[in-house]
Amino acid sequence: MTSLADTLLAAIDDRREDLIAFLQGFVRTPTANxxxxxxxxxxxxxxxLKSRDLTYKVIAPMPHMPNLLAAFDTGRPGRHLVLNGxxxxxPPGRDEMWRHGGPWxxxxxxxxxxxxxxxxxxxxxxxxxxxxxxxxEHRDRLAGRLTLTAVSxxxxxxxxxxxxLFKHHRDEVAGDCCxxxxxxxxxxxRYGEKTxxxxxFTVKTRGAHGAYVHMSASANKIATRxxxxxxxxxxxxxxxxxxxxxxxADPAVRKALDDGLGKGAADLVxxxxxxxxxxxxxxxxxxxxxACRLEADIRLPVGVxxxxxxxAVARILEDFPEVSVEEASHPQDEANWCxxxxxxxxxxQDAADRVTGLxxxxxxxxxxxxxxxxxxxxxxxxxxxxxPDLMGTYDESVGIEEFLNVVRVHALSAAxxxxxxxx
Amino acid sequence: xxxxxxxxxxxxxxxxGRSIEFLRNLLRIPSxxxxxxxxxxxxxxxxxxxxxxxxxxxxxxHPEMPNIVSRFTGGHPGRHLVLNGxxxxxPVAEDEWxxxxxxxxxxxxxxxxxxxxxxxxxxxxxxxxxLHLHAVRDRLKGRLTYTAVSxxxxxxxxxxRWMFxxxxxxxxxxxxxxxxxSSPLCVRFGEKSPIWIAITIRxxxxxxxxxxxxxxxxxxxxxIVAALEEVTEVPVRAPDNLVAMFRDPGIAAQVDEGCGxxxxxxxxxxxxxxxxxxxxxxxxxxxxECRVEADIRLPVGMxxxxxxxxxxxxxxxxxxxTWEELSPPHDAPNWSDPDGEMMQILQDTVVGLGRRxxxxxxxxxxxxxxxxxxxxxxxxxxxxxPETMAAADENVxxxxxxxxxxxxxxxxxxxxxxx
Numbered sequence: 001m002t003s004l005a006d007t008l009l010a011a012i013d014d015r016r017e018d019l020i021a022f023l024q025g026f027v028r029t030p031t032a033n034x035x036x037x038x039x040x041x042x043x044x045x046x047x048x049l050k051s052r053d054l055t056y057k058v059i060a061p062m063p064h065m066p067n068l069l070a071a072f073d074t075g076r077p078g079r080h081l082v083l084n085g086x087x088x089x090x091p092p093g094r095d096e097m098w099r100h101g102g103p104w105x106x107x108x109x110x111x112x113x114x115x116x117x118x119x120x121x122x123x124x125x126x127x128x129x130x131x132x133x134x135x136x137e138h139r140d141r142l143a144g145r146l147t148l149t150a151v152s153x154x155x156x157x158x159x160x161x162x163x164x165l166f167k168h169h170r171d172e173v174a175g176d177c178c179x180x181x182x183x184x185x186x187x188x189x190r191y192g193e194k195t196x197x198x199x200x201f202t203v204k205t206r207g208a209h210g211a212y213v214h215m216s217a218s219a220n221k222i223a224t225r226x227x228x229x230x231x232x233x234x235x236x237x238x239x240x241x242x243x244x245x246x247x248x249a250d251p252a253v254r255k256a257l258d259d260g261l262g263k264g265a266a267d268l269v270x271x272x273x274x275x276x277x278x279x280x281x282x283x284x285x286x287x288x289x290x291a292c293r294l295e296a297d298i299r300l301p302v303g304v305x306x307x308x309x310x311x312a313v314a315r316i317l318e319d320f321p322e323v324s325v326e327e328a329s330h331p332q333d334e335a336n337w338c339x340x341x342x343x344x345x346x347x348x349q350d351a352a353d354r355v356t357g358l359x360x361x362x363x364x365x366x367x368x369x370x371x372x373x374x375x376x377x378x379x380x381x382x383x384x385x386x387x388p389d390l391m392g393t394y395d396e397s398v399g400i401e402e403f404l405n406v407v408r409v410h411a412l413s414a415a416x417x418x419x420x421x422x423x
Numbered sequence: 424x425x426x427x428x429x430x431x432x433x434x435x436x437x438x439x440g441r442s443i444e445f446l447r448n449l450l451r452i453p454s455x456x457x458x459x460x461x462x463x464x465x466x467x468x469x470x471x472x473x474x475x476x477x478x479x480x481x482x483x484x485h486p487e488m489p490n491i492v493s494r495f496t497g498g499h500p501g502r503h504l505v506l507n508g509x510x511x512x513x514p515v516a517e518d519e520w521x522x523x524x525x526x527x528x529x530x531x532x533x534x535x536x537x538x539x540x541x542x543x544x545x546x547x548x549x550x551x552x553x554l555h556l557h558a559v560r561d562r563l564k565g566r567l568t569y570t571a572v573s574x575x576x577x578x579x580x581x582x583x584r585w586m587f588x589x590x591x592x593x594x595x596x597x598x599x600x601x602x603x604x605s606s607p608l609c610v611r612f613g614e615k616s617p618i619w620i621a622i623t624i625r626x627x628x629x630x631x632x633x634x635x636x637x638x639x640x641x642x643x644x645x646x647i648v649a650a651l652e653e654v655t656e657v658p659v660r661a662p663d664n665l666v667a668m669f670r671d672p673g674i675a676a677q678v679d680e681g682c683g684x685x686x687x688x689x690x691x692x693x694x695x696x697x698x699x700x701x702x703x704x705x706x707x708x709x710x711x712e713c714r715v716e717a718d719i720r721l722p723v724g725m726x727x728x729x730x731x732x733x734x735x736x737x738x739x740x741x742x743x744x745t746w747e748e749l750s751p752p753h754d755a756p757n758w759s760d761p762d763g764e765m766m767q768i769l770q771d772t773v774v775g776l777g778r779r780x781x782x783x784x785x786x787x788x789x790x791x792x793x794x795x796x797x798x799x800x801x802x803x804x805x806x807x808x809p810e811t812m813a814a815a816d817e818n819v820x821x822x823x824x825x826x827x828x829x830x831x832x833x834x835x836x837x838x839x840x841x842x
Contacts, residue, residue, distance in 0.1 A: 194632065198706050207519070209541070209813040210696035210718040211615065211788035214685030216814070220697040224645040264635030275631040276641040277706035283514050284457070285619045285698035285716040285749060286576075286788075287813045290519060295706040297631035328706065366632035 027106040027115040033088035038152040041087040042066040065152035078144025082175035085125030086154035089117030097394040112397040120391040124181020131410040143420040162370040178374040178381035183388035190383035192337030192364040197298040198328035207290025219292035220281040238303025247340040338380035351412035446547040447527030450536030456511035456576040460487040485581035488573035501564025505596035508546035509575035512538035519815035533818040545602020545806040552831040583791040599795040599802035604809040606681030609784040611804035613758025615720040619749040628711025640713035641702040661724035723756040759801035
């Protein structure tokens with residue numbers, strides 16, 4: 001009998017044009033967030049499930065941001081794998097800037113499919129749906145349970161999407177492992193991520209005429225001193241778990257990070273980074289400014305908790321009585337990771353190796369995804385998807401063969417994870 | 424006090440309520456600069472002149488920034504005094520005010536509003552001075568010119584600068600009296616000079632999480648702001664008579680009392696203000712651009728050519744930065760005779776009105792009076808306390824305003840002389 005992997009790969013080849021059309025139709029359905037109206041996008045995915053007689057639930061705490069939840073049980077004891085993707089995408093920007101017929105064209109050119117969300121992450125979400133349908137066809141050769149989740153509200157924080165599912169349907173969606181098709185590139189599997197800690201500082205002083213420097217402290221000068229003081233945050237040493245430390249020391253991992261994210265990325269992953277994204281102080285050249293606003297984007301690595309950074313910031317602010325601070329990021333989020341040497345990681349590496357000839361290395365990344373909800377609940381979650389290079393740009397696109405490879409790797413990985421004992 | 428001066432003071436006492444309302448109404452007409460549109464306030468002033476039967480000429484080289492000039496000749500030959508004030512005021516950060524910045528509210532013996540001290544108080548005072556002296560012009564000697572200009576707060580080209588460049592004949596006289604803030608305890612006879620620079624920092628920029636991919640324009644701006652503090656250490660050589668004056672502990676103490684603790688110490692030192700700092704697009708974007716506007720003040724005894732290379736050297740350490748000067752390139756610290764006649768008239772007048780003798784002071788800020796000094800006309804300033812200048816809840820004590828008005832009226836009459 002042909003192995004299940006061979007069967008799945010052959011099925012994908014047979015349905016190649018259908019799969020491309022499935023992705024293209026999804027790209028042609030606008031789901032920009034903000035504003036976050038994703039009902040059409042959800043309806044498109046529902047039609048796919050219905051056409052295959054696959055049952056599902058619509059969970060919509062916000063009427064215009066539906067989430068889809070489908071699951072089947074093989075009837076054999078085994079592990080529970082959850083597939084997760086999001087329906088919403090970045091806003092399209094200015095239509096006229098797109099070179100391939102606008103943000104929702106789904107145009108194909110030179111082996112690539114163009115449009116907002118092709119990379120982040122309609123390619124990955126379609127891979128999850130294709131995987132779910134394929135494995136359902138072959139459920140008699142699998143053990144355990146497979147769950148499919150497609151959520152809205154990922155781009156704006158997940159409160160009404162994956163966050164809501166974890167709060168109200170935790171038993172259905174937590175599972176034993178999560179596989180997600182967010183962009184990763186064929187060179188890496190993402191097993192963890194830093195977390196953003198966004199702080200807005202407001203400096204208030206009396207203000208005065210600019211020549212009368214004896215009349216008031218300067219909000220701008222205080223803000224620049226604060227900027228300098230905040231740099232000390234980047235020296236905080238993380239309490240790095242041993243497995244993560246081993247991973248980050250691996251030359252192959254360091255090379256993949258530097259190749260993928262630019263030279264220096266490997267050094268930055270285990271460090272607190274500080275970006276002063278915005279500064280705005282003063283009204284006029286010749287007035288001593290009475291207010292200055294500083295927006296800091298701090299990224300916490302694995303091993304530095306939000307609580308620890310809050311304490312460090314509070315200590316710095318003891319020297320700045322004119323400064324108040326508020327947090328703009330989600331207070332509960334933390335840098336998160338799962339086992340970089342775990343079973344699913346090796347499964348994905350093997351599958352990718354077979355499909356693409358590249359063995360992706362496990363990396364921690366700088367961007368935040370819904371995978372954190374699983375990891376912060378103690379469930380391993382791995383990301384394997386297309387290249388992130390063009391996400392969010394006016395040329396956002398995915399290579400057609402690249403997309404099909406993501407489908408292949410997801411289908412093989414899911415099947416291997418749910419393989420019955422002894423197979 | 425001469426009988427004419429006593430008659431004028433009696434009129435002012437009788438007019439007390441109207442004088443207060445005049446200032447309040449002027450404060451209720453917004454004229455912030457930027458943007459600098461002063462048309463409504465100028466129309467208000469012009470109509471006050473017209474009601475008194477006085478012609479005035481309006482010059483609007485910039486359509487939104489009119490300048491008003493009016494003059495009359497007394498009944499007898501004599502000297503020519505020029506009064507000057509500006510119509511524009513600083514902008515307002517509304518949320519920092521507890522009072523309506525354009526309300527002219529009265530509370531605790533003070534009148535509140537943007538411009539209450541800088542310088543609608545002084546502008547109202549010189550306007551009313553001009554009207555009161557006009558009423559007795561037959562008994563006065565000489566000539567009195569009234570100038571109310573726009574575009575002062577940014578040292579823009581459309582106010583007094585334009586008038587001097589294009590109608591110098593209307594601006595010149597034998598002496599200039601201004602109602603800019605000075606504090607009733609001080610008479611200002613000179614001023615420091617500003618160098619304003621705009622620095623632009625450009626870097627490639629990137630994603631906020633990828634801090635390894637680009638230098639940060641905002642962080643470089645922070646380093647530049649710290650380095651620029653070096654300009655305050657540049658040594659200065661001031662004229663010996665002025666140095667001696669400001670070392671006099673009695674004068675220094677009264678200057679600090681009138682102009683704020685620490686004022687006297689900054690008269691002979693360069694200062695640095697970072698007036699504006701703006702950079703970045705969004706919290707999670709690594710900023711590719713930041714702009715810093717610095718306001719450096721040169722003390723008497725220092726030239727721009729001494730300061731420019733210092734600034735250039737500091738900024739040369741930051742290859743991502745370019746800079747330009749925003750202030751008029753030829754301004755310099757300037758002063759009139761600290762023992763000049765108008766100084767003594769103002770001091771004696773104030774004493775005659777029962778207040779403490781004001782001390783001569785060099786102001787830290789710059790005003791349009793510099794233009795008269797550059798043209799050889801002695802120029803003196805007597806006006807409100809600068810305490811709340813440019814700050815939220817700017818205000819003037821009602822009694823100070825009325826005192827300044829009396830001082831202007833009597834000093835102007837005394838300078839011109841009467842028969």
